Amino acid sequence: MSGTTAPIAPGADSPKRSDKPDAPRANQVLSDILNGNVVISILAVLFALVIGAVLIAVTNEDVQEAAGYFFAAPGDTLSAIWNAISGAYGALFQGAIYNFRRDSFLDGIKPLTETLTFATPLIVAALGIGIAFRVGLFNIGGRGQMLVAAACAGWVGFSFELPWGVHLALAVIAGIVGGALWGGLVGLLKARTGAHEVILTIMLNYVAFYLISWMLRTPGLLQAPGSVNPKSPAMLETAVFPDLLGPRYNLHLGFIFVIAATIFAWWLLNRSALGFQFRAVGENPNAARVAGINVKNTYVQAMLISGGLVGLAGVMQVLGTVTTGFSAGIDAGIGFDAITVALLGRSRPLGIFVAGVLFGAFKAGGFAMQAAEGIPIDIVTVVQSLIVLFIAAPPLIRAVFFLPKQGAPKRLKLNVSQEVAAK
Template sequence: MDTLKKIFNTSLIVPVVSILLGLIIGAIAMFAGGYNPLVAYQSLFERVIGSPYHMGETIRAITPLIFTGLAVAFAFRTGLFNIGVEGQFIMGMTGATLVGVLLDLPWYIHGPLAIVVGALFGGLWAGLVGYLKAKRGVNEVISSIMLNWTALYLANYIVAKFLLEPGQQKSKPVHESALMSIDWLVELMDKARMHWGTFVAIACVVIFYILLWRTKQGYELRAVGHNPDAALYAGMNVNSTIVKSMFFSGIFAGLGGVFEVLGVFGNQTIMAASPGYGFDGIAVALLGGNTPIGVLLGAILFGGLSYGSGGMSFGAGVPSEIVRIVIGSVIFFVAAHGIVKFIIKPFMAKKKKEAA
């Protein structure tokens, strides 16, 4: 019981207080702008859970954030900063689109093949970053962020050159045999864009945990991340492990892009800018403390606030940028957990004294 109380006090209270402080800061910002924060937050929650359609679309918005959050958290756990998740997400989209458009196969082959190819595209794109770091000593932050732009323009070139729908700025539609939408769940959620990616994302949360904490490979990945010199002395192949770490991270990111194509849009557009899911994944990983369950909860919070911002705009007239203030405040307080602990310290001390 004492152990459970300790876990509750250290692992749960600080994030919860951080979220509350973020909501308070957002309320102050709304009040300063002449908006009613109570009406705004009520509109946000109604947007998120007010109808089956909105609940489904909220889940749809959360799903890619789980993938990108896991990708960032996996790299962090192995001592790397994968800031190139955005590019890996785009490459996952491109791989799935290539298979979905150019091939015409039975559904039981076509869909799984598109998923695997898209995941490999993301993994190989991240593996390139790992190779440059392992073999050439190139900092992964520099190479990965540069490869984001390379992925964007390469994807646009592939769509324009090989997949373009005549007269449109998007690819031809993916064949129905490769689509990953769930028809009965779409009907249940009043035409919300529900797809198998949500279940795959939850499975990836479990895989993340098993791979890092229940396998020999995971132990090596974490060991190299904590202390490469000690891992090398213990006989581990540090360079190979760095490449593997980035490859696994890229697979998670690539899967996020795969299901945006196969489950949501059914095609890929020529993009003027990156979708943004990769950069949001950094915030999700930070909110979740780089743990699989934490990433899941962080994605739920981040995705819910992002989708609910439309309700704040229509229901209370609040600009969607206010939501970013709320999210930014939450991230700030989670990152600066020392401030939160300082704030709650008097209350915890009083509670401890009363208990004694």
């Protein structure tokens, strides 16, 4: 009969139903947490410390001696390994955070202030490099920008006699402007000629180094009067960062500048229109250009700000750390270490601040490890390098710690009405 409908066989044309139940929402949340940047970074640090412990044990003389008769007395080898590792990392903690061997609390926290002192120029330089990263620029010219900034700030610092507040402010401004102009030159050349910023910053590092070296050997420029050494005069007291916690500690006012710079960088990248342009150009310069953003001007602006922040690190070196006169090595490798800090902090201001404190702790505690336990300082450098390596390879960390793989984003399904509208 035409009006009757044939029965449908079970499962013939009916919609397919998945026998696999949907994963609980809590599983997805846990997977997102375990695959988040914070957890990956913490696990990378822990894994690097484990490898560092292995290196400490292998290079320790007592462990090597006990390993010679391991099968006769394995407990001696295990005890030597424990003593080597615990002694090294105990010295690292006491040299970077708190020294329990000191008589008073104020003396015990001095290692923490040393950590913050080491971290101060690292953080501010990494903030500048991180901003360049967010725009898609690889600024590896921190050394040159720091040298130029230190020369500008130092010249103001020893050449003029001014009241304390005015003198310090002018010296800081001179250094920031010097670093900004040296970095802005890179952005200008890239915008106008298309030259690659990596080549430009490398070459300008050499230009700055030899230029400042020549000025430090030339009387009347940066060389101290009556001296034959390539060194500047000492900074005047009115141009020196005052001690933040008193003469007992080396931490100076520059750390407050670091906190302010971190807040400024966060506001710039996340709350300002210019920061939106920076992020847009960094994500896709072609799309940003189509959207009406002047990409060339953005490159110049980003490198000006980046160079100014990196230059502030040079200012802190010459007005806060080495106030008795500076040489061409005033940058102390901070310009390159800041790249590592910016990578570890994933170019986020808060992340850079935490990463800078961590590396400051490694620097302060590394010297304590070497002095107290005889651990080579190179092992700390290896640990720092491994941290960055693991941060750059999240799949390796997931494999080592058996973390769940991060699921691919689900595609949205269109309903019937949306499909019709799309057609």
